Amino acid sequence: MRKNSNHRDYFGLESKLSDADREIQQSIRQWVDQRILPEIETHAQNHSMDIRWMTELAELGCFGGQLSKEKSGRDWSYLTYGLAMQELERGDSGLRTMASVQGGLVMYPIAEFGSEEQQQKYLSKLATGQCIGCFGMTESRHGSNPKGMETRLVAKDDYFLLRGDKAWITNASIADIGIIWAKNEEDHIVAVLLDMKKNGVSVKTIDDKWSLRASITSHILMDDVRIEASDILPHARGLRSALTCLNKARFGIAWGAVGAALACCDTAMDYACNREQFGKPLAQFQMVQKKLAETVTAIAQAQLMNYRLAELADNGQVTAGQISMAKRANVEMALNTARTCRQILGAEGLRSSYPIMRHLMNLETLVTYEGSHDIHLLITGQEITGYNAFT
Ligand SMILES: Cc1cc2nc3c(=O)[nH]c(=O)nc-3n(C[C@H](O)[C@H](O)[C@H](O)COP(=O)(O)OP(=O)(O)OC[C@H]3O[C@@H](n4cnc5c(N)ncnc54)[C@H](O)[C@@H]3O)c2cc1C
Known part of the structure; x- marks a missing residue:
């Protein structure tokens, strides 16, 4: 028997939402409940x-909901975008990852750094899911330090050749196009819009990962692609442009x-509330209440940070450091929550009849991608001390 459900929004933040935001949140929540949860x-x-999907x-x-309507978006605020990412990830991190990549890492760079022709050709198809995109920055030898990337764009007479590899790329095996980051002959990092069906492109799906299993991740090899x-x-202007895209996706991860x-x-x-041991519900034991109370506190703190982050982003005041921290x-917080909640379910928590182990394993990816936990600590460390401890 459960008496309350106020743990989901302990500080009543959702009361601040507009009707339009609430409607979007509800429609995604309903889709996740009806379409995703039964099969995920x-x-x-x-x-x-x-x-x-x-x-x-x-x-x-x-x-790309947060892009303007002229760029095939829906003029969503950052708050709306955050809510959407939160609802998707309640279903599975893989779903939110798909949305982050397609919107933040493919549509956004085309909208921001692409030519008029590139925007016309791709944005509406990406927004409707007719065209699938991927974002290739990580390489097998260069993850946290993308500056070291070895993928090259070599100038020929009136064309270029792209050669190198990209590793751990979400959706590459099903993508029609990729935004591939490479160095040109002046060692400047540029972004190439790659047709994934071109000669010289080969893709291999990673089929042995234990995390984000409802999402496709692949390696891309580019062998002198014209x-x-x-x-x-x-x-697109070097790594700075790539990081602008990553900030959009990182914002989505903070909410997701x-x-x-x-x-x-x-x-x-x-x-x-329903499992009994020693003749009473687990929820009536002090140590279980401690676990639940601490979990709800941690979630509430994260929600407060997210709402403020969205407010700053909507006012154009958010910094990369704030997004990184969130x-x-x-x-x-989510990883600790998943571990604690798994313990509350005892052995049953290990089974796939409950979603916790799936989320727990997914969250290991979130700790690593879009800048690992350590790298984000170093970003904050540099901001608060003034010293660069990266190298
Ligand atoms: C499921 C999944 C999907 C992904 N999707 C994409 C995608 O779509 N596109 C894309 O480009 N990439 C993608 N990635 C790659 C991801 O961004 C990289 O894995 C990430 O940047 C870390 O790089 P790495 O794995 O090479 O780890 P490394 O850089 O080798 O780091 C290994 C460890 O060393 C630590 N470390 C590294 N440097 C430092 C330092 N200076 N100080 C202290 N500690 C340090 C890291 O924190 C980490 O713990 C994906 C990854 C996963 C798991």
């Missing part, structure tokens, strides 16, 4: 996804992590 465990077990996510506005000048994003934590917390609350802190 099977996909995670089978290491598969349903390609139809792409068009359904598009219909919900989850691809690139036209019109395939280069003309306004709260969704994963809420899913674990909901499960543990229900379980603790990404790291909220992912750590």
Whole structure:
């Protein structure tokens, strides 16, 4: 028997939402409940996804929703975007990752750094999910330090050749296009819009990962792929441009992590109120209440940070350091939450009849991608001390 459900929004933040925001949040929540939750465990077990999710996510506005309508977006505020990411990740981190990559890492750079022609050609198709994109920055030898990338764009007479590798790339195996970051002959980092079906491009799916199993991750090999000048994003300026894209995705992770934590917390609350040991519900034991109370406190703190982060972003005042801090802190909070909630379920928490282990394993990816936990600590460390401890 459960008396309250106020743990999901302890400080009543949702009361600040507009009707439009509430409607978007509800429609995504409903889609996740009806469409995703009944089948996600099977996909995670089978290491598969349903390609139809792409068009359904598009219909919900989850691809580039925060872009303007002229750029095939929906003029969403950062708050709306954050809420959408939270609701998706309550279902599975893989879903939010798909939306982050397609919107923040593919549509955003095309909208921001692409030519008029590139925007016309791709943005609306990406927004509707007719075209799938991927973002290639990480390489097998260069993860946390993308400056070291070895992928090269070599100038020929009136064209270029792209050669190198990209590792751990979300959706590469199903992508039509990729935003590939490479160094040109002057050692400047540029962004290439790569048609993934071109000669010389080969993709290999990583099929043995234990995390984000309902999302496809792959390695890309580029063996002297012919690139036209019109395939280069003309306004992308080095790593700084790539990091602007990553900030969009990191903002989404900060919100998404709260969704994963809420899913674990909901499960543990229900379980603790219904499972009896020593003749009373687990929720009546002080140590279980301590676990639940600390979990709800941690989620509430993360929610407060997210709402403020969105407010700053909507006012154009948010800094990269603030996004970095929220990404790291909220992912750590979600991982701790998943571990604590798993313990509350005892052995049952290990089974796929409950979503906690899936979220827990997914959250290990969040700790690492889009800048690892350590790298985000170093970003904050540099901001607060003035010293660079990266190298
Ligand atoms: C499921 C999944 C999907 C992904 N999708 C994409 C994608 O779509 N596109 C893309 O480009 N990349 C993607 N990535 C790659 C991801 O961004 C990288 O894995 C990440 O940047 C870390 O790089 P690395 O794995 O090479 O680790 P490394 O850089 O080798 O780091 C290993 C460890 O050393 C630590 N470390 C590194 N440098 C320092 C330092 N200076 N000080 C202290 N500690 C340090 C790190 O924190 C980490 O713990 C994905 C990864 C995963 C797991």
